[in-house]
Amino acid sequence: MTEGAFTELRLDGVGRRFAGKDALVDLDLTIRAGEFIALLGPSGCGKSTALNCLAGLLPLTAGSIWQQGPDGERRIDTLPPEKRGFGMVFQSYALFPHMSVRRNISFGLQMRRLARAEVARRTTEAIRLVQLEEHADKLPGQLSGGQQQRVAIARAVVLEPSLVLMDEPLSNLDAKLRLEMRSEIRRLHQSLGLTTVYVTHDQEEALSLADRLVVLRQGRVQQIGTSEELHTRPANWHVADFMGFRNIVEVDATHVDGTDVVVQGEGLRLRGTATAPTAVGDRVVAAVRPEDVLVGAGTDGADGPNATPATVEVVGYQGRELAVEVRTAAGRALHLRTEQRLAPGDAVTLTVDPERLLVYPLAAGEHVPAPLVAAVP
Amino acid sequence: MSLTVERVPGEARQAQDPGLRHRLAERGIDRQLLLLVPAVLFVVLLFLYPFLYGLQLSFAPDEGGPLASYQAFFSDPYQSGTIWITLKLALPAALINVLASVPIAYRMRGSFRGKRLLTIVLVVPITLGTVLTAQGLLNYLGPAGWFNKILMTLGLIDDPVRLVNNYWGVFFSLVITGFPFAFLLILSYLSGIDPTLERAAATLGADWRQRFRHITLPLLAPGLATTFCLAFVLAFSVFPSAVLVGNPAGETRVLALAAYQAAYEQYDYSLASAIAMVMGAVELIVIGVVLLWRSRLYTGSTGGKG
C-alpha cells in the first residue's frame, strides 16, 4: 500500500454550508480499510457534497476528518486533495481530452515523480486490467462511453490509492453496460483490495455493490447499515419510501400490543409491525413493498391477513411478473407485483403478512404526499 | 473505538482556528482568489482612479465654484447643444442598425451556402474602423464621387446631393460600421434560440407571423436590448468621423469633440472632464433605461446552444 494507507477513516461531524444553506449536516462515519460503502439518496440529498468533502475538493464548513494509520491518528481535512492520496472516478469521467488513454492513466504516476520505467510498467498493467490494450493510444473522444469509464477507473486505481471515491460512475451508461460495469467495479474492489466510497441514487445498485450503505436525505444521515438491514428494516418512512416501499399510507393507530399494531385510515384496516414505540391514536405511516402484497382472484384469500378487496386498474408487463396498480373500494391506489395474469377491471383480494407491513411514526406536522394519480370518479 | 489520539505538533497548529477556516470556506474565499488581484489592481489604477480623478477635476475649475465647469457647459448652448447633437446621431443610428438587422438575421439564421463568406464581408467595416470609413465616404459620397455620378447618370438628380461634411456623412459612417456589428450579434442571438421551439409552435397551428411574434421575438428581446446598448455605445462615442465626414463646427459637433476641444485646444481640463462626465452620464442613462426595460423580460435559457 502507498502513503496514506489507513486502517480506519473517521468523519467527525462533517458539514458543508453554501451561502447560508446546509448541503450536508453532521455526518459521522467510520470507514474501515477494505470496505465498500455506498452513499445513497435522491438528487440534492448531499451525497455528492459528502464525497467532494472527503476528496478535499470542497472545504468543510464544520467538523473534521481523521485518518487512523500505523503511526497514529492524523487529521486530513486540512490537506489539499492532491496530498490525500485518494483516487476518484467522476460521473462525467473527466478524462483529460488532450491526452491519450495511456497519458491519462500515467498522469498521476508522473505527478508522483516516479521513475520512467515504473510509470510505464504500472500504466501498462492498469491498461491491461481494464482491457483497453488496443485503445491505449487513442484520445478519450474516440472511445465509447463504457471505454471512457474504464479509463477513468484505471486512472483512479493505478495510484493504488488508500481510498477510491466514485461519484455516480455508471449513470451515463446504458442499462446493459451498467450491469456489466457494476460487477466489474465489485470485482476490482475485491481483487485489488480497495477501500471504496460510492455515490449513487440507484438503490438497487447500492444494495448489490456495497458492504454498508449510508442513506442521506436533505443533507442528513437517515440510516447506516448493511444491504440486508436497509432492505428489510428501513429506519424511517422516508428511507422506506426511497428503498422501494411504494405503498405508503398515512393512517391512525387504533390498537397497540407491543410491536403488534392495528392501523386504520383511507378505508383500510391493517395489522402491522411497529418499528418504534407507538400509542393508540398516533398518526402513523404504514409501508409495504409491492412484492409483499399478495393477490387472489375474486374473493380468494378473503380470510387471509389484512384481506382487502380491490379492482385492477393498470397493468404493466415486466417479464415474468406484472406490475399492477389496484384501487380499493375507498379509492386508495396500491401497487403490487404478481406472476398472475391480471387484466384491468378484475376484482381481486389483497393480503399482506403483518410482519412485512411496517408502521412508522410520523413527525408532528409532517404528511405523506398524496399519490400521483387521483381516483377516477 | 479506542481513542489513542497522538497529534503531531504541526497539525495542532493547523487546527488552531477551525472556526475561521470553516467560515472562509463557506464564503468561498481561499488563496486562488489572488489570481484576480492583478486585474482588479489594473482596473482600479488605470480606470477607476483616472475616472475619479476626472470627476474630482470636473468639480475643481481654475476659477469659480465647484460647479462652475458644469455651469459653463450647460449655460452655453454651443456646448450643451452637443448632447442633443450626439443623441440625434447615435439613437437613430443604433435603432436603425438593430431594427434592420432583425428581419435580415431572421431570414439568414440556419445555414446556407456562402453564409460564412457573407459574415466575413460584414466584419470588414467593423475592423476597418471609423477613420478609414470616413476617408472612403469622402471619396465615394463626395460631390464628384461614384454615388452621385451614378444617380446623375440615371437621371435621378440634376445636381450632386450633398452627403458628406454634414449630418448625413456621419450618419452613414455610423451605419456602415454599426450595422454589421448589430447584425452579427443578433444573428448569434437568433441561432441561440432552439429551432424546435418554433417547430413546436408550428405543430400547434401558428403561422410564421405568429411564431415570430409569440415565440422568437420574446426570446430575442433581451438580446435586442443588449445589442441596442452596444450599438448605441459604439455610435455614441463617435469622434473621428464627426470631424472627418461631418461638420465639426456645427451640426456634428458631438460631445466627444467638445470634450476633446476643451482639453486640447482650450487646455481647460476641468471643463473637459466635466463634459466627459456628462457624456458618461448621458450614455449610462440611455443604457440604464434600456436595461431596465430588459430586466422585465424573460432572460432565461433560450434552449439553444448559443
Place this chain on the structure above:
Amino acid sequence: MATTVAPRARRRIVGSPSSWLIWGAVTFFLVNLAGVIGAVLVSSFGTQWFGTWFPNGFTTSWYATAWREFGLLDVVGVTLQVSLLVVVISVLIGVPAAYVLARRTFPGKKIVYFAFLLPILMPPITYGIPLATVLYKFGFAGNASGVVLANLVPSVPFVILTMTPFIEQISPSIESAARMCGATTRALFLRVLGPLLVPGMLAAAILVLVRTVGMFELTFLTAGPDSQTLVVALYYSMSAAGIRAQQAVDAMAVIYTSTMLVLLVVALRFVNPTQLVARVKETPEP
C-alpha cells in the same frame, strides 16, 4: 406531406418577395461598402482624378510618397510594438482573472464583474481624457508606454469577457480529476488547463490585436509625435488635408486597410466572425 424540410428551408432563402427585399437591402449595403473601400483603393493608384469615373492614369508612386513623407516605417514599427505589448500583457492579466470569475463564487463577485464591464461600456473619450491627464501627470503620456497603458484599459476586460465563457465550458471535474491524481496548482495549470486554454487564449489575443491596431480614440489622446500608431497617423494626415496630395493619404489608408485585412484573415482562422464583434456573456451568475 410531399415536401421535406430541407428544400423548404432553401426556398425560403431565395423565394418569396420579402426574401428578395431582404437580399436587395443586403446587396445595396454591400455595393455601397465596396464603393467606399474601392474609392479609396482606386484613388490611391490614380495619377489625377477630378470629376471623372476613373482616374486619368494609374501609378504606384503615391505609396512611395506616403511611405516616405509620413515616416510609415516608424509608424508601423510603433503600431506593432504597441499592439504586441498590449496583447501579451492583457492576456497575462486577463486569463487568471477570467479563471476565477468562471470557476468561483465569492462575496462581491458581481461588483468585480461590473468593474470589468464598465471600461467596455463607457465611451473611450469619457475615461480617455482623465486617463490621459493622469498619464501626463506621471510622465507616461506622449510615449509608447502611455499608449500601451491606455490601450490596456479596454483590452484587459475584453480578454476577461472573452475567456470567461471559454473557461466555463471546460468541465470543472477535469480540474478535480487532475487534483485527485496528485497535481499541484502549478502542474494543473501547465499540464491540464494550459493546453485546453490555448485555443481560447489565441482567439482572445487575436481579437485584442485587431482592436488595438484599430483603436483610435485612446491612442489619439495619449500618443506623442513618436508614438503614433497607423490609425492615428492616418487621422492626422486626413485632417491636415490640402497639405499633402489626396492620393498619398489614400495610399496610406490602403496600407492601413491591408494591415487590418491581413490581421482579419489571420483572426478568422482562429475565431468565428461573430466573436470579432463582441462576446457578451448574458446575466452574470449570482
